[in-house]
Amino acid sequence: MAAGLPIAIAVVALGTGLSLVSVIARFMDIARFAPTLAAMIGLGVGIDYALFVINRYHQALASGKEPREAAVESVNTAGRAVPFAGSTVIIALMGLFVVGINLLNGLAAAAAVTVLMTMITALTLLPAVLAWLG
Numbered sequence: 790m791a792a793g794l795p796i797a798i799a800v801v802a803l804g805t806g807l808s809l810v811s812v813i814a815r816f817m818d819i820a821r822f823a824p825t826l827a828a829m830i831g832l833g834v835g836i837d838y839a840l841f842v843i844n845r846y847h848q849a850l851a852s853g854k855e856p857r858e859a860a861v862e863s864v865n866t867a868g869r870a871v872p873f874a875g876s877t878v879i880i881a882l883m884g885l886f887v888v889g890i891n892l893l894n895g896l897a898a899a900a901a902v903t904v905l906m907t908m909i910t911a912l913t914l915l916p917a918v919l920a921w922l923g
Contacts, residue, residue, distance in 0.1 A: 794918065795843060799835030802910035806831050806903030813902060819895035826896055831903035834878060838911035842867045846919050860920035868912050875908030 807824050845867040849859035882904070885897035 795836045795839035798839045798910055798915045798918070799832050799907060801914065802835045802907040803828055803831045803903065805910070806906035809902045809906065810899045813898055817895055817898060818891050819899055820892055823896050823899040827899040827903040830900045831907050834875065834904055835907035835911065838871045838875070838907060839915055841871065842911055842915050843919070856923040857920045860916040863919070864912060864916045871908055871911050875904055878904050
């Protein structure tokens, strides 16, 4: 179950992120392949962030903590690195706006929204599921 959980969390975040991309597409030009690019980036960072939190969760369980306490500890430790890493990726993607090409603007916005949703999901839904499953 621990092997499939990062993928499941990333897919949930991906669905939410791509839904927001369709909303953003009403306000700015987004290329047809932007959701595919956003999905690839979102899946990659989503699995990475989930694995990071799960690793800290397992370490806390190994040290003798209860599942709920281990989930809190995983968010307190790995949860501080996830927003930093996610923000770095989002800032790098927003750097594409500097180029001034509308095609890149849409790609950057789509990928950034998806990364934001994976970051939020890894910090909220994942610890809740870990504490629930034990």
